Amino acid sequence: MTARGRPGGKFTEPGRARHIPVLLSEVVEGLRPVDGATYIDGTFGAGGYTRAILEAADCSVLALDRDPNAILGSxxxxxxxxxxxxxxxxxxxxxxxxxxxxxxxPVDGIVLDIGVSSMQLDVAERGFSFQAEGPLDMRMSSSGTSAADVVNKTDEEALASILYVLGEERRSRAIARAIVKLRAEAPITTTRQLAEIVSRAVGGRRGDPQHPATQTFQALRIYVNDELGELARALSAAERCLKPGGRLVVVTFHSLEDRIVKRFLQERSGKESQGSRHLPAQSIKSEPPSFEIVNRRPLTPQKEELEVNPRARSARLRAAVRTQAPAWPLDEAELGVPAVED
Structure with missing residues (x-):
């Protein structure tokens, strides 16, 4: 289970802080805020990036979040x-x-911080984590299909596909088989129920510190929120929204996200792609480059940040600058958004 950070400075109750934005100084450096400019924080969360941008220059921020709790907290x-x-x-x-x-x-800069936030992970009622008992929900918004709906209504083959493709879970068939068998006796409605089913289905992996249900929960969360499709569409929206010279900064937390961002920037900058297991190598189109890549290799957290915020360990930051070329049409499959049987 990945997260955008642990708390720091903002408290919801005594002894419990809310959120530390990951790679904060690197995000601000990537955006380079200036007076009079306008920026978009596409994943407001607890407002860490937004605050840093507003404090860095006399500028404006348009902040978005699909989570109504984040809006209330703003x-x-x-x-x-x-x-x-x-x-x-x-x-x-x-x-x-x-x-x-x-x-x-158009705007001068956009930051996107992909994945689930600590505020969502640490609230049991949201159902994102197997660490505490809670309803099997996982919805970032307040509507739509829940994880419980997927677990209890999806047929075995499709469920295995979701776990394998979006969670990269090698034991996906065994887990799906166990879920289908047990839900026939009674609906699976809580995080602990599901975590225990997965643990029994796969057993302990010798020497693996990761909980056996980690990849299953990741897959369900991504599926419920259409996170990879949303990411591809957000990158395309940013391409249309940035003015020439505008800066795009994206922070990802696992390989599925990072591959999509990497492919998008490689393609739009005219760089050759090596492909992936979800997408074979392809020739670059003839459209003029719409972005110039800032950092060829993703930036990662320094040791000092990891000591304060262990959840930042998988974070990767990629940045690019918008050119004057027109935005490209979006093809999610070409960006490597995996097709999942449903």
Whole structure:
């Protein structure tokens, strides 16, 4: 299970802090905020990146989040920065539409922090984590199909496909078989129920510190929230929304996300792609490059950050600068968004 950070500085109750944004200084350096500019934080969360951007320059931020709890939590920051901050409940795949509605398009920079936040992971009622008992939910928004719906209604073959493709779970068939067998006796409704089923199905992996249910929970979360499709559409929206010279910064937390971002930037910058197991190598199209890559290799957290925030260990940051070329059409399959049987 990946997360965008652990808390720091903001407290919801005594002894429990909320969130430390990952690779914060690197994100700000990647965006290079300047006075009078407008930036989009596509994943507001607890507002860590937004605050840093607003403190770095006399600029404005349009912040988006699909989680209504994040929107509710934005009020103190809005009071502090006034008209310089606008917060909207929306999927980040719609950031270009929201920017036009707010009359701020095109913008000078966009940051996207992909994955589930600590605020979601650490609240048992959200159902993202197997570490505490909670309803099997995993929805980032307040509507739509829940993880319990997927676990209890998806046929065995499709469920195995979800676990294998989105969780890269090698024992996906055994887990799906166990789930289908046990749900016939009674619905699977809690995180602990599912974690125990998975643990019994795969057994302990000798020498592996990772919980046996980690990849299953990752797969279900990604599927429920269409995270990879949303990421591809958000990258395309950013391409349409950035002005020439505008800067895009993306922080990812696992290989499926990072491969999509890497492929997107390679393709749009005219760099040759080596392909992946989800997508064979392809020739680069003839459209003029719409981005220039800033860092050829992703930036990763330094030792000092990992000591404070172990959840940052899998973070990868990629950045690019928008050119004057037109935006390319989006093809999710070409970006390596895996097709999952459903």
């Amino acid at each position: 009020q103190s920051l809005k009071r502090e920065f006034g008209d310089r901050l606008t917060v909207v409940e929306s999927r980040f795949s719609e950031l270009d539409l929201v920017a036009r509605e707010q009359d701020v398009s």
